Amino acid sequence: MIDHPTRDVGFGVYVHWPFCASKCPYCDFNSHVRHQPVDQERFLSAFRREIAHTAARIPGRTVTSVFFGGGTPSLMRPETVGAILDAIGGAWTVDSGAEITLEANPTSVEAERFRGYRQAGINRVSLGVQALNDPDLKRLGRMHSVEEALAAVRVAASIFDRYSFDLIYARPGQTPQAWAAELRQAIGHAVEHLSLYQLTIEPGTWFERLFNAGKITIPDEETGRALYDVTQETCEKHGLPAYEISNHARPGAESRHNLLYWRYGEYAGIGPGAHGRLVTGNARLATSTEKHPETWLSLVEREGHGVIDEEVLTTEAAGDEFLLMGLRLKEGIDPRRFEAFTGRSLQESRVLTLEEEGLIHRDSQRLRVTPTGFPVLNAVIAELAS
Incomplete structure (x- = not known):
């Protein structure tokens, strides 16, 4: 029998930066566009307070991974990122080999910040490339070109030992042959890790409106399966086998933070709309914070945290989540x-x-x-x- 089925996996911290320069039409994440500069100092103070509040509830943890997700975390100043990492280090012990990842958009402006992020403590970046085809990038609402994306990948490779990038497939009109060629090109630039997501039409997105109006179509089920099969075969052949249904890596280069989720470990969710799984005593808690950024900010300033929903998971619910993630x-x-x-x-x-x-x-x-x-x-x- 296993003594403790959660803590043996590790402890992670997820930090959500909810702001984007624009909203992509396929995206249903908690991301928001602001036409005035975001008050990073005020948000930083709130992140610090929520980190301290969470640490008081679950003290004594050793952080094995930190992940800055969004939104677009690369819109944060490197100084803001560094200060959040300092707060995490002051709240818990950070393992000397901890993986600390930041999601970034591959525009030239943000690529210039990479050296600052490295100095702040980031040791892995994940780039939202999404396509290596300029017309499709435009259709997906991305603000970068293929040329800019590959330039950002090269900058990342020169600064970080570990980096990854995302691509979306099963795009409108995409064929298995075209996807295989694009994937081979991507693998040529990806040293160790690729995340490859099949496009789905998410409720509430602009793509849903276009889809329902008949203005866009996505590959049918048979073509979608062929695209999936091409993904597996091509990555396996080129040394990046799937270690998770949508993630491919050279052996040993898997995303440790995401493995923590899939192995059903413990993690704190910090920031607007962040989810956590905390263990207190014998209870496993599912936590979620206020999604709206400014409402979260006011709540943290008033209460010390932005948690608006907390549930003690039943043994049945924990078992279901364990299967859902681990399989x-x-x-x-x-x-x-x-x-x-x-x-x-x-x-x-x-x-x-x-x-x-x-x-x-x-x-x-x-x-x-x-x-x-x-x-x-x-x-x-x-x-x-x-």
Whole structure:
């Protein structure tokens, strides 16, 4: 039996910077455009207060990863980033080998800040490239060109030992052949890590309006599956196999912070709209903060934190989340951790059925989704969780 199924995985801090220069039409993240300069000093003070409040609730942790997400964290001054990292270091112990990632847009202006971020303590950047095709970048609402994006990748490579970038596929009109060529080009620039997301039409986005009006189409299910298969085959062939359903890396170069999520570890969510999973005593808490940036700011200034929703997860809910996150990974899960969360074993008859269908594989230590199972992952998880 596993003594503690959460803390052995590590402890991370997620910091959400909610501002963007423009809103991309496909994006449903908590991101906001402001036409006046953001008061970074005031937000920094609020980040410090929320970090201190969280640390008082869960003291004594050792931070193994920090992730600045958004929004567009590369709109922050390097001094702001450094001060937030100082606050995290003052609240908890930061492991000497901690991975500290910042998401960045690959415009030339932001690329010039990279050296400042490195000096502030960032040791890994994740670039939102999204496409290596100028017409598609324009269609996706991106503010950079392919030339600017690749220049930013080169700058990142010259400053950081570790970097990654994102691409979106299954774009309107995209064929498997065109995607394979674009992916090979991307791999030529990606030293160790790529995040490759299949475009989906999210509720409330501008793309949803266009889609419903018949003004854009996305590849049908059969083409989408072919694009997914091309993604897996091309990355595997070029030494960046999938370690998670949408993430590819050379062995040892996986995103440690995202592994913390998928392995269902403990993490604090700091900033507007941030989510956390905290462990206090034997309880696992799901926390979320106020999404609207200025409302969050006022709340923190008044209360010391911006948490507006907090739930003690039942053993059943924790087990479901553990499966939902862990089975996304190529490494799969240790069923003993499921037992530690829930007090029960996975239902053997369901496991056997999925094995017989070739959708999962298990050995003495782990249960994994097979390559056949990954395209129907949600159904596999639903079967195991029920």
